[in-house]
Amino acid sequence: MADTKQQIIDAATCLFAEHGIGAVPLRRIIAEAQVNAAAIHYHFGSKEELVKAVFTGRFGPVNEERAALLDAIDQSSGSARPAVEDICYALVAPALRIGRGTEQGRLLRSLAGRLMTEPQYMELVFSDLFVEVDRRVDALMARALPELSDEVRTWRKFMAMGSMVFVLREQEWISKVSRGLCDTADVETSIRRLVQFMAAGMNAAAVEAAETAVPAGSRNG
Amino acid sequence: MADTKQQIIDAATCLFAEHGIGAVPLRRIIAEAQVNAAAIHYHFGSKEELVKAVFTGRFGPVNEERAALLDAIDQSSGSARPAVEDICYALVAPALRIGRGTEQGRLLRSLAGRLMTEPQYMELVFSDLFVEVDRRVDALMARALPELSDEVRTWRKFMAMGSMVFVLREQEWISKVSRGLCDTADVETSIRRLVQFMAAGMNAAAVEAAETAVPAGSRNG
DNA sequence: GTCTATAGGTGGATAGAC
DNA sequence: GTCTATCCACCTATAGAC
Structure with a gap:
């Protein structure tokens, strides 16, 4: 069947998203996809190549x-300051819209979040x-927030990415706990x-009052 | 030796932090700790019990x-609004100060971050x-930000936690990439x-202008 | 308490018939 | 292209001598 390859990719996607890549044996993918035990090695050659195929097929378009x-932001903003909101939107929207409308959507986004926290x-x-x-x-951020030092702006970029990755990864947990x-x-x-x-985090005041970061209780001590 | 148990815990801590819990075989811990092959099962009984021992010993005090x-915030704020900064500080500081001053500090914090993203x-x-x-x-957040709906306030809490967890987990990567x-x-x-x-993210305006979340480029379309 | 040896199970990958 | 059967490396856990 020509679907064999796709069945494997579909099953692998769900299982990777649910349990993590390392925790899923090829045998489990084989069982889930209902294909032959040798099919994965025939079509992909190895587990690593299967992982690559899953990722590039599903998530390659996101960064594009x-x-x-x-x-678009670069061109339309001209010499004016670009809006921090627009830059954040450009990072967030394509990632959160992965698998939009499909039944696997949630699993796909969760897998994308995993990918971004597994640098390997x-x-x-x-x-x-x-x-x-x-x-x-x-x-773009440097143009949007010229009053920030490189250090502070870069810190904030990482923290903003962190909140995005967390929302992608922990969708199930967020809905459950809330x-x-x-x-x-x-x-x-x-x-x-x-x-x-x-955007609010990125736009925080450039000069911080260090004293606000002290808990109320210890002010009495 | 009475140190055997501690040597195992130390070695396991480092290896778990560096490679993830599932990816570290007991053999590797044994080799790193330079103890006998059966020592882990003698002292802890199983891998899972070792994991528990590592976690409770190292990270139990954080939530306390x-x-x-x-x-302290609750008591000192009385009937006034508590400061969002102080609540954030109470969440962040104990976690980021894990292993403060020790050589393993970075690894311990990375492991704590892993722990918080692995609900299991x-x-x-x-x-x-x-x-x-x-x-x-x-x-406390409800008292600090009464103008926010429960939904928006809870969303922001999760996103704030996400940025904290990301900083804990990806310290090595952040330093390297920046x-x-x-x-x-x-x-x-x-x-x-x-x-x-x-705090800036939590304090963002209560009423959002949905239009700002549209990229500049698509405004022309 | 510490060691050696091994049981019992699971992983990825392959050979070779059809 | 698909299947069965199997190899080999590695894992956790345990048994039993010292």
Whole structure:
């Protein structure tokens, strides 16, 4: 069957997302995909090649979409300051819209989040594309927030990425722990919440009052 | 030797932090700790019990410190609004100060970050303590930000936690990718940056303008 | 308490018939 | 292209001598 390859990829995607890549044996993928025991090695050659195929097929377009959105910001902003919100949106929206509308959507986004916190796989598959996106984000953020030092701006970029990755990875947990209050299945609302939070963090005052970071209780001591 | 147990815990801590728990075979811990092959099962009984011992010993106090800081905020704020910065500080500082001053510090914090993104282990070891801390954070945040809906406030709490976890987990990567610009070994600066970012995100305007979350490029279309 | 040896199971990968 | 059967490396855990 010509579907064999796709069945394997589909099953692997779900299992990787649910349990992590290292924790899923090829035998389990074989059982889930209902294909022959030797099919994976016939079609992909090795587990690592299967992982690459899953990732590039599913997530390759994400960084291209990001790059396109960042390009649009670059061109339309001209010599004016680009909006921090727009830069955040360019990072967040393509990632959160992975698998939009499909039944596997949640699993796919969770897997994307895993990928971004496992540098071993990230570098393996996406190094070129991601480095390029990262470079453009840095350049745009520097224009959007010139009053920040490079150090503070870069710190904030990492922390903003952290909140995005957490939302991608922990969708299931967020919905469960909040008892449905935060509906991670509503992708567009998730995007708005994330963009607003990240932009507010990036836009925090340039000069910080160190004293505010001391807990109330210890002020009495 | 009475140190055997401690040597095992030390070696396991480092290896778990560096490679992840599932990826570290007991044999490797044995080799690193330079103890006998059967020592782990003699002292701990199983790998899972070793994992528990490592976690409770190293990270048990963190949530107690958090609870104490949150108590202090509660008492000192009286009927006034507690400061968002102080609540964030109570969550961040105890976690980022894990292993403070020790050579293993970075590895320990990285492991703590892993723990917080692997619900399987989190629930296993810390469920009671963490649930209590989470409950207090919710209550204080509701008092600090009454103008926010429960939904928006809860979303922001998760995103703030996400940035904290990312900084804990990816210290090595952050320092490397920023080419030293962000010095994750400087724990106190990391705490200040995180608290400021998280608080700014939590404090973002209550009413959002949905239009700002549209990229500049698509405004022309 | 410490050691050696090994049982019992699971992983990825392959050979060779059809 | 698909299947069965199997190899070999590695894992956790245990048995039993010292």
